[in-house]
Structure formats: structure tokens, C-alpha cells
Amino acid sequence: MNAPVRFQALTVSGLAISAGMTTIVSDVAFTLAQGRPVTLLGASGSGKSLVAHAIMGSLPTGLSARGVITLDGQDLLAGTPAQTRARWGRTIAILPQEPWLALDPTMRIAGQVGEVHQYLHGLGLAEAGARMRADLAEVGLGDRTQAYPHELSGGMCQRAAIAVTHAAGASLLIADEPTKGLDAALRDGVVERLRREVEQGRLLLTITHDIEVAAALGGMVGVMHDGALVEFGPAEQVLAEPRHDYARALIAADPAKWSTSPLPPAGEPVVSASGLSKGFGEKTLFDCLSISVKRGEIVAIVGPSGCGKTTVGNILLGLVAPDQGEVERAAGGS
Ligand SMILES: Nc1ncnc2c1ncn2[C@@H]1O[C@H](COP(=O)(O)OP(=O)(O)OP(=O)(O)O)[C@@H](O)[C@H]1O
Ligand SMILES: [Mg+2]
Incomplete structure (x- = not known):
């Protein structure tokens, strides 16, 4: 029942984002197709989150986007603010960089997931409750449905936010640093969850600093540097043989690539x-x-x-x- 509408592709071309006369992001172009998620890597401040917000239509006041962003041909930048807001949650959902920003601090997580089923999908209380329990169980929070966000860890809030987004059933999911601050096991769990969203036909754009996350998600990888998309291509190619100097330096800096020193013999x-x-x-x-x-x-x-x-x-x-x-x-x- 979640979002029967499935979009085939998101296309971004000639995207530039400015604050007044100052251009912060320029020349960003990529295509995100069903089954081929896109992951953006890049240093802090390189413009990754702004690209996400431009697609969502939620840029901070004072910033504006130019260029063309289409979802199956529909120009996302051309609509009215009301049309943009109507897409939020239903068509495009964003998991923000800080998971608690996605959650209501005054409401138990059961209510936050349940109300999506009740009010967005029009289900009755009992069925909405059953779906809520299934959604929260799926992200490992089946025994914490009655918790408030402040009673959960950062990783748990992240998973609760994923459950809300999943319940909404948006066709395009944008995950901004979904594994930030998580240990390896929780990180793998979140990546697995995101991969399942892709398998269910959702378009997925992920922003991360974690090269292992980019490799695990597969699809296409883009590298941003100083507001520009300097490299874009299949994950296996970009991560193994990046062409741009900055992309090479970024990928070589991955701790997994550091050489390890041989240990001395035991007792030495x-x-x-x-x-x-x-x-x-x-x-x-x-x-x-x-x-x-x-x-x-x-x-x-x-x-x-x-x-x-x-x-x-x-x-x-x-x-x-x-x-x-x-x-x-x-x-x-x-
Ligand atoms: N509201 C704003 N007004 C002016 N400049 C902004 C605004 N928001 C962000 N910026 C600037 O835009 C640039 C890109 O910011 P962005 O948040 O997209 O970076 P990021 O790549 O997501 O970084 P991080 O990895 O730290 O999240 C930064 O230089 C930032 O200072
Ligand atoms: Mg960011």
C-alpha cells in the first residue's frame, strides 16, 4: 500500500545554488535511475546538503537554485511553493543530517509512525497501529515504540526517522549522512535498510563521508569539491580508479586504505x-x-x-x- 507511484528517474542538470550574488554550488549534473542509487561523497562544506535541499525544495531562506531538476519529466524547480510542499513526504522524503530534526520531540515514536499511516494513507486506527508496529520492528525498535526521541540514542533516532520515512512511502528518498555516529553494526543495518528501499523501487540519493557506505550501496557515486561535482560514475569505477585529483585524494584518505604496520613478534x-x-x-x-x-x-x-x-x-x-x-x-x- 506504500506509494504505488514509482518514478523512473531524477535528473539534475546545470544546478547552481546562490546566496544573492555569491554562487555556492555550480554545475551539478547527474541522473538517478531506479535500481541505480546515487551516493554523493565530499568534504564538509562542499555543498552536498544544499544539493539535497534544492531537490527537496527546502533550501534555507536567502538561497536560490537555478538549473533543471526533473522527476520523470516534471520540473521540480518550476512549481509553486504549495506544489513543492505537497510533494514532501508523499513523493520526496529527506532524512536530515541530524535525525532528531526529523522527529517531533513531544511525541512518542509510535505516534509519529502511526499518524503517517492514519492521516497520509487514510488507514483506521487498528490497521495504522499494526503497520506502525511492523515498521518499527523492522528497524529494530519493536520494543521501544512508546519512547520519546529524547529517550533514544542517536542511532535509534536515526532508525525511527527511517521508519517514518518508510511509512510515508515517498518514491524519492534522500538520506543525508544516514550513518553518522553509528558503530559498524548499526551502520550496516541502516545500509541494508536503504538497499531494501532501492529493491522496492524507490529512488535513493545518499550523502555520506563513509566510503564503505558508498561501496555497499553501489549504483553511482559522485564526488563534490568546493561546490562542484568533480566526478560522477559507477561506484565500482569511481571508488577503485577515481580520475579527478581531489576524488583520488579523498578516496585514498579512507582509513580502510591505510597501510598497516607489521606487529613485532609476541613479547617484543x-x-x-x-x-x-x-x-x-x-x-x-x-x-x-x-x-x-x-x-x-x-x-x-x-x-x-x-x-x-x-x-x-x-x-x-x-x-x-x-x-x-x-x-x-x-x-x-x-
Ligand atoms: N543558509 C546558508 N547561507 C549561506 N551559506 C550557506 C547556507 N547554508 C550553507 N551554506 C554554505 O554552503 C556551503 C555548502 O554547505 P552544505 O551544508 O551543503 O555542505 P555539506 O557538503 O553538506 O557539508 P557537511 O559534510 O559538513 O554536511 C558551505 O560553505 C556553507 O557554509
Ligand atoms: Mg551536509
């Missing part, structure tokens, strides 16, 4: 320091301190507040230089 030191002394101003924190941490060993430093515990750790990590003494790290760890 990973880091050892001798004759360390350190002071700040007049105060000497420690003198002639020697410490070593061997592979597999747990070393604790205990002492009163201000005695220099963190400073020892920072010296071992190479973040702070000792006044005297030497630090040796196992190969690859320096």
Missing part, C-alpha cells in the same frame, strides 16, 4: 622509552622515566591528576617531544 616491545624527562614552564613532570609496552602486554599508568600521565602517552605516540630521553617504536610505528 611495540614502543619503549628510556630516560624521559618532561616539564612545562617551571614544573618538572617526570625525570628519568623508562617505560616499555610489549606486544600482548597491558600497561597501566596510575597517578594523581596533573602528574603527567597523558603527557607520557603523548610522548610515546610522538605527539609531544620529551625534554630528554629516547623513544623507540617497532618498525613501521615511527
